[in-house]
Amino acid sequence: MREANRGSWGGVPSQQAGMSGPGAWGSGGVRVDVTERIEAEFRSAGVTGFLHVMDMDTGREVAVRADDPVVLASVFKVPLLVTFHRQAADGVLDPAEPVTLRPPDRTAGPTGISAMQDEVRMSLRDLTLLMITVSDNAAADVVLDRVGRDAVNATAAALGLRDTVVEVSGRELHETLLEDAGAATFADVWTRLDEPGVEARLRALDPLRTSRSTPRDMTRLLSMIWRDEAAPPGGCAAMRRLFGLQVWPHRLSSGFPYDDVVVSGKTGTLPTLRNEVGAVEYPDGGRYAVAVFTRSLLPIAVLPQADAVIGSAARMAVESLRRP
Template sequence: LKADFDKLLQDKQATVGVAVVSDGRKTFTYNNQHHFPLMSVYKFHQALAVCDYLQKRHIPLSTSLYLDKRYFKPDTYSPLRDKYPQGNLELPISELLAYTMQLSDNVACDILFDYIGGVNVVDEYIHSLGINDVSITTTEDEMHQDMDDCYKNWTTPMEAANLLELFMTQDSMKNEYTNFLKHIMIECETGKDRLPAPLPESEVKIGHKTGTSDKNERGEYIGINDIGFVILPDGNRYVVAVFVKDSKENMETNTKIISDISAAIYRYARNR
């Protein structure tokens, strides 16, 4: 795989990090020494913390939260705000999670941060799982106010893959909340041109979460990412995390990097 990736990336003006865990045993990393901005990939980390919060308190996913209009910031990506511009309504937590995980909604994300007690609750929960090379310190709104804050939410590729692996295998993470999360990740609507693009839809099941930045003042995309789990027709599976940071390439090239890497990993997994 390393030779494949070297060739694929030789002329690309970006730093690309990859991690794969196949069948819970074999691991592969590429550029794992770098910290990569999570961007909206951290909505997966948040969703796990929300599931833990609900489970410990026996709060059903159907519980409604009041969405104060003050959350409905005008200049951020939010299908939720576009649908309910007047704000001040109630929606179930399950629907807010679907907005964050399937549509990558920034308003829903910050509402959920507040609900469970802030970004530090997510950071502490993820660290409590033994996932250490990760930092979650700023909200979507804070990242929007100051683009440098995007770099404060970071991970190594391996720790993103390790978290996915825990999610897929750990008994303590097998419950109605995480089952719902798996389901909405499989129904993800963003980034179909990334990890899922080369995978034959009829044979393979993929659940994933994307992250997408704007450009920094140097004209580089801060982070274009996708992480997910892939279940093969024979029941074997792998988890994969791909991060593209500080990229001078255009968006089409960035997403093609991710889909080409996904294709190489899939070929490798099928031919083992």
Template sequence: MRLRIRLILVPIALFMNFVALGQEAERVSIALKDVSEGLVGYIGVAAQDMNTGKQVFLNGDEPFPMASTYKIAIAVTLLNKVESGELKLTDMIEVQDEEWVLSDIIASNFIHQGVSLSLANIMEVMITHSDNTATNVALRLAGGPDAVNKHVEQLGIKGMHIDRTTSDYSRDFYGQEPGRENMAEAIKNLSANPGLANDPQPEFEADAKDKSTPRAMLNLLTFIYEGKGMNKENTAFLLGVMSRTVTGAKRLRGLLPANTPVAHKTGTLGGISNDVGFITLPDGHSFAIVVFTRGSDTPLADRDRAIAEVSRTLYDYFLLMPD
């Protein structure tokens, strides 16, 4: 009951106060900072009601490491190539030996040469399981980081740039060479140091590469939702894939009412825990949400809780203040 009071009665009183004071967005930002205090190092938030256009920001123009949330930009660029006829979702794509890095689906389950997947399945596991080998393949097909950046710029989005493949991440963060022949060693090294993936690396986070502001990621999400640059079928395809994400169950989804539809993409690396996507309210309309964090030396469960608290606070806000 105490948890229910915190998550429902307190926000109702809080938001009624927002109305009286007429400073909704600013006070919601303060609430977001309060609910995440002590759980993460530094947090950035951007959100938008997809019906009204109402927005909320907390450190919205600060650059944050995207980690695996950058895979959304890759997916959008690939679907642009599908739109132009350069690629088809049914195209069979061979995974090249040098593209193998530690990943939950491909590298963990297919140990032999001769792996080919359709473009649709490459994108599926890249998003739903955050498969890094699939991401290497997808980025190659997209034309590399420069091609993704060019497409993002053509959409008019500023404040986001992609610089590395997941092979580069493997070298820069884990000190591990990519390639199918190196997977046994990579698995052994990670098993010997299980905390490596979630231990902060301040120098890595300070690197200017692969950064986005929450506002820039929010702009990308709104382009997806509104179907700009993609037809209805491809928009539905990407949103459908994002709705099947299995990572980060305790982040955006963590404190929402049961069976709330969420379409999202997580990112986790060192002191970075992120989650971005769309949440559907009971009346059927959605809001886009971006939660970026960095510099966290707290337990992963605390970081997840921070994202969940932000998500629930914004859920209540957009539900109770629809106009």
């Protein structure tokens, strides 16, 4: 991995994107037809897409609705992880602090501790591993309770993420979905989406009423993690390791099926919403921050083309940035 542009981890990164003039070229010196092809890819997959891809070292970018507000879903775990490592560096918390999670106290979810039946005891640091690698909701909520929601939002502000706000925990998100849909289970929410007015009532799908950000904010945050600017170098290295261990290959990674290209990321999923943010690193040292958020026009839980377009759109953007 190329090490460049290291700066202070306490605030806004030192390097800003260089922009070229208008005309046949878009912002960051990227041809406008790249965004048109990405838009066509989104339409073909039946989604509305929001994308920002940035060369971490030159600032060149590809943007499609990159400044529109989007629902974070489980991507909120990224600023949460950053805040955890900043607090650990400041001595506010001990990453090795043991936590006991009893079954009745755990946030619902399909993976990790959320799906386990017996009492679990592990460190805060290991909980962060589960919340990133398998998007464990129970683990994330324990970390969020320990770190503090206000602290996460203060970190976002300190890092210049003006449009990033964590409003709800995983438990609160789940509860509002059931309440707004009038459903008994998460699966029931999907079955009710076809009913008139149900989707519009769901606060969890409205970026103005739930945890939110923009694709540009997320690539900014990822770039700071990869440049050791979001936290001290040891903390940033620990975060990069966790993103590299994420188990889901069907979104961002699907666009880069090459043995020598490293893809790291964090997904987010809610009814009709499929997201992933991450980093793509090439053997020649090129590294790119990627944020793709999508909203499906169809209320279908399994929609492979909506997952795959995250990878294909990201690949189009990265390839355009790699051309002279």
